[in-house]
Amino acid sequence: MMSRVVRNTLKPAGNVERxxxxxxxxxxxxxxxxxxxxxxxNLTAEAGVDEWILKHRCLGELxxxxxxxx
Amino acid sequence: xLSCETLDNTExxxxxxxxxxxxxxxxxxxKKLDQVGRADxxxxxxxxxxxxxxxxxxxxxxxxxxxxxIGVSLMRRQFDKSLEVDREVRAENMKMISDHDDAYDRxxxxxxxxxxxxxxxxxxxxxxxxxMASPQTRAEIAFEKKNSHAWGRATTTVRASPExxxxxxxxxxxxxxxxxxxxxxxxxxxVNRHNILVYNKKRFPxxxxxxxxxxxxxxxxxxxxxxxVTSPEESxxxxxxxxxxxxxxxxxxxxxxxxxxxxxxxxxxxxxxxxKETTLEYVIHPDAGGxxxxxxxxxxxxxxxxxxTEIQEYFLALxxxxxxxxxxxxxxxxxxxxxxxxxxxxxxxxxxxSVRMRALFKQFKGLEEIxxxxxxxxxxxxxxxxxxxLALFSTxxxxxxxxxxxxxxxxYQNTPIKHAAxxxxxxxxxxxxxxxxxxxxAHLLTITLAGTSSSSR
Numbered sequence: 001m002m003s004r005v006v007r008n009t010l011k012p013a014g015n016v017e018r019x020x021x022x023x024x025x026x027x028x029x030x031x032x033x034x035x036x037x038x039x040x041x042n043l044t045a046e047a048g049v050d051e052w053i054l055k056h057r058c059l060g061e062l063x064x065x066x067x068x069x070x
Numbered sequence: 071x072l073s074c075e076t077l078d079n080t081e082x083x084x085x086x087x088x089x090x091x092x093x094x095x096x097x098x099x100x101k102k103l104d105q106v107g108r109a110d111x112x113x114x115x116x117x118x119x120x121x122x123x124x125x126x127x128x129x130x131x132x133x134x135x136x137x138x139x140i141g142v143s144l145m146r147r148q149f150d151k152s153l154e155v156d157r158e159v160r161a162e163n164m165k166m167i168s169d170h171d172d173a174y175d176r177x178x179x180x181x182x183x184x185x186x187x188x189x190x191x192x193x194x195x196x197x198x199x200x201x202m203a204s205p206q207t208r209a210e211i212a213f214e215k216k217n218s219h220a221w222g223r224a225t226t227t228v229r230a231s232p233e234x235x236x237x238x239x240x241x242x243x244x245x246x247x248x249x250x251x252x253x254x255x256x257x258x259x260x261v262n263r264h265n266i267l268v269y270n271k272k273r274f275p276x277x278x279x280x281x282x283x284x285x286x287x288x289x290x291x292x293x294x295x296x297x298x299v300t301s302p303e304e305s306x307x308x309x310x311x312x313x314x315x316x317x318x319x320x321x322x323x324x325x326x327x328x329x330x331x332x333x334x335x336x337x338x339x340x341x342x343x344x345x346k347e348t349t350l351e352y353v354i355h356p357d358a359g360g361x362x363x364x365x366x367x368x369x370x371x372x373x374x375x376x377x378x379t380e381i382q383e384y385f386l387a388l389x390x391x392x393x394x395x396x397x398x399x400x401x402x403x404x405x406x407x408x409x410x411x412x413x414x415x416x417x418x419x420x421x422x423x424s425v426r427m428r429a430l431f432k433q434f435k436g437l438e439e440i441x442x443x444x445x446x447x448x449x450x451x452x453x454x455x456x457x458x459x460l461a462l463f464s465t466x467x468x469x470x471x472x473x474x475x476x477x478x479x480x481x482y483q484n485t486p487i488k489h490a491a492x493x494x495x496x497x498x499x500x501x502x503x504x505x506x507x508x509x510x511x512a513h514l515l516t517i518t519l520a521g522t523s524s525s526s527r
Contacts, residue, residue, distance in 0.1 A: 003424045006423045007421070022451060067394070068391075068394040068396060068399035
């Protein structure tokens with residue numbers, strides 16, 4: 001996921017509705033790929049990140065449990 | 071000591087036209103060295119002789135031999151304890167700094183005074199800001215009148231206490247700052263607990279001779295922080311021999327062959343910002359010596375100023391996940407966006423970003439802990455389903471093998487799942503997908519029964 005986030009290329013990305021503990025490597029890549037699109041389609045970076053987190057259930061889990069995530 | 075040699079056993083292995091016999095002899099000598107802190111040290115010496123036989127040219131055989139010797143380097147990397155060694159020395163230095171109440175002589179006071187004057191150089195001068203790789207570091211350069219050598223200044227915020235930073239910087243030969251271009255780095259003289267003489271020889275590009283630097287480092291406590299000053303020095307231990315320099319067309323050369331003596335005066339102010347953070351201000355005025363034009367040195371000033379970024383990243387990497395807050399995560403996020411050296415050598419099928427992530431997850435303690443936590447939670451999740459399945463079989467006296475097929479697409483594919491048997495004594499192990507399967511939640515559990523059971527599902 002992190003490597004896709006860093007790559008930051010605009011590509012369509014699907015939804016991943018899995019829990020954090022059951023996300024696979026491939027699904028992680030899909031989630032990471034979605035950030036670039038979310039950032040491009042919002043006026044501010046904060047709104048883009050919000051959209052990205054709300055879109056994927058596992059990121060919401062991470063946001064709630066880890067103080068450092070956002 | 072370990073010795074290996076090929077036997078000339080022609081009876082058991084007779085000569086054959088389909089292959090050539092290689093003669094090989096090697097000797098490995100392991101010698102125990104003194105401990106560094108609590109870390110053990112061993113000196114490994116390898117002597118090797120290989121005769122490839124056949125028609126392989128000697129030059130090719132030599133190259134193969136060098137490749138074999140790289141194994142020692144790999145061994146060193148495997149048992150690397152650089153972090154532990156640095157931590158031990160840092161702890162010792164922190165104790166020394168807290169106990170320090172030594173007096174400063176006149177020469178040391180002059181060094182400190184001149185060093186601290188360097189911070190005022192930028193006042194009233196037109197400075198040009200430099201674009202640094204790290205957004206957390208601000209750097210600028212400025213020129214004095216009638217001096218072609220530039221002054222450079224960089225500031226950054228480190229997530230550590232001033233004492234920690236000072237203790238780390240006082241370990242001049244620390245492993246964390248070793249670079250490929252460092253040919254030699256040593257402490258020539260330890261005058262007292264706040265005054266040392268440091269020698270450093272650097273490799274320069276092939277068209278330019280190597281450079282060496284000799285500087286006296288002095289530190290002192292100032293308010294809620296410290297000042298560390300390095301000023302160029304001359305010493306009999308590392309003399310400058312002018313005759314060698316004249317022969318090679320350079321003005322001054324050191325005693326070391328093909329190394330020109332340069333100057334690297336610097337001053338660093340380490341100031342407490344808050345409970346968690348420390349501000350670093352670093353001023354340098356380098357002169358490579360010899361015939362290197364000053365504009366080339368100015369061009370590479372940014373890389374010298376990135377030293378503060380290295381310090382910042384080093385302390386960030388030491389912080390564990392339990393110490394992380396939003397600022398740490400932001401700092402790590404910025405580090406993640408900076409290209410690393412490892413990206414230049416990706417493995418087959420890997421892209422640059424993956425290599426960077428792999429390197430950073432290995433380097434940063436916090437990221438490593440996140441990865442471990444994810445693996446642990448994933449295992450716990452898998453174990454829940456495995457235990458559920460085991461509960462179904464606990465009444466049967468049978469042995470079974472369980473596999474999560476989701477593991478086949480995860481990076482933890484071959485991770486054995488170990489847990490205690492819940493009720494009775496079924497034995498289970500990881501195996502490839504078997505004949506009978508059962509969908510259980512998000513995971514497909516494959517259960518292979520080795521015993522007899524009428525209610526196997």
